Amino acid sequence: TARPRLFSGMQPTQDSLHIGNYLGALVNWVQMQESFNAIYSVVDLHALTVDVDPDVLRQRTRATAAQYLAAGVDPAKSAVFVQSHVPEHAELTWILSCLTGFGEASRMTQFKDKSAKRGSEGTNVGLFTYPILMAADILLYDAAKVPVGEDQRQHLELSRNLAQRFNGRYGETFVVPEPHILEATAKIQDLQNPTAKMSKTSPTGTIDLLADPKVTAKRVRSAVTDTGREIRFDEAEKPGVSNLLSIYSALDGRSIEQLESDYDGKGYGDLKKDLAEVVVGVVGPIRERATELLSDPAELDRILAEGAERVRPIAAATLARVYDRVGL
Ligand code: ADP
Ligand code: NA
Numbered sequence: 001t002a003r004p005r006l007f008s009g010m011q012p013t014q015d016s017l018h019i020g021n022y023l024g025a026l027v028n029w030v031q032m033q034e035s036f037n038a039i040y041s042v043v044d045l046h047a048l049t050v051d052v053d054p055d056v057l058r059q060r061t062r063a064t065a066a067q068y069l070a071a072g073v074d075p076a077k078s079a080v081f082v083q084s085h086v087p088e089h090a091e092l093t094w095i096l097s098c099l100t101g102f103g104e105a106s107r108m109t110q111f112k113d114k115s116a117k118r119g120s121e122g123t124n125v126g127l128f129t130y131p132i133l134m135a136a137d138i139l140l141y142d143a144a145k146v147p148v149g150e151d152q153r154q155h156l157e158l159s160r161n162l163a164q165r166f167n168g169r170y171g172e173t174f175v176v177p178e179p180h181i182l183e184a185t186a187k188i189q190d191l192q193n194p195t196a197k198m199s200k201t202s203p204t205g206t207i208d209l210l211a212d213p214k215v216t217a218k219r220v221r222s223a224v225t226d227t228g229r230e231i232r233f234d235e236a237e238k239p240g241v242s243n244l245l246s247i248y249s250a251l252d253g254r255s256i257e258q259l260e261s262d263y264d265g266k267g268y269g270d271l272k273k274d275l276a277e278v279v280v281g282v283v284g285p286i287r288e289r290a291t292e293l294l295s296d297p298a299e300l301d302r303i304l305a306e307g308a309e310r311v312r313p314i315a316a317a318t319l320a321r322v323y324d325r326v327g328l
Helices: 019-032 054-070 088-097 102-106 109-122 125-139 150-170 213-221 239-252 256-262 268-294 297-326
Strands: 005-010 037-042 079-082 145-147 178-180
Touching: 005 019, 005 125, 019 037, 019 054, 019 145, 019 239, 019 268, 037 054, 054 079, 054 268, 054 297, 079 297, 088 125, 088 297, 102 109, 102 125, 102 150, 109 125, 109 150, 125 150, 150 297, 213 268, 239 256, 239 268, 268 297
Parallel strands: 005 037, 005 145, 037 079, 145 178
Antiparallel strands: none
16 A cells, blocks of 8 residues: 655754754654655745745755755655745645635734744745645645644644635545654753743854864753752753753663663763763764765755655646646
């Protein structure tokens, strides 16, 4: 029987991904390519909702793809492609926009948060229709499963509603996607502000996959820890130490309980020194492989073109079905 199709992607909004992206997403992508027919996209159209220099965007798109591959996404198993190389994404977005209520789109909490921060003059309509483009990404490929974190749940719900609405009005056309809930996915916090999620917007609280290993080690060693000295997992009382234990456990395979017992009687300094080595041991080779891939952009572009060629017929067939159904 055919493997269920799965779609996921990241925006090329920075050169480097961080260890939250790696442990929260990429590690799972690499596992899921064994049991799913996986499609992994660098969603560059989504990245246009903020002002970005064209050359910078091009560079970030390649860098993001290189990090997918360097982390272990295998283009022989999964399709890896750049969203804008498949124009059907933008075309389906228009059709789905015409099925989306203005009020419905206005209720998306991510839009409300981001537009409140940017103000109405600083907010473009692309930010508003972003979840509809995301629905198109998923529905184009008849994806049965979409791995989603908490922050994307409402957007996936919109994708499901749009699929059901279209099917109800025009007849069975789209697969209604289900969330793929990842058990025990690491949620990584900012190293300098461990009560907040590690995010590319935090200047020094990230561990970046493309950073120099010396910088990486220093970031780990200067992570904020908590008062007291006991190495114990307690997110409420000891968010800093708990975050370090989560990262440690996710990278090294030892359970948190095992780590607590191994570090019994030792200090925060010991924990951070060892963790810095573990992090550099995992991130270092990813950085090397990504750097190698980026040193040969023609080969990287060839891999991405091949990925687009693999998925384009699926997208084109879906769009043809949709156009036919709606009378275009
Ligand atoms: P950011 O939060 O840095 O803007 P994105 O929203 O682009 O990152 O996230 C890309 C992927 O990485 C998503 O699947 C997201 O769930 C995951 N991710 C991002 N930050 C973290 C984190 N701190 N811990 C775990 N997973 C994360
Ligand atoms: Na985010």
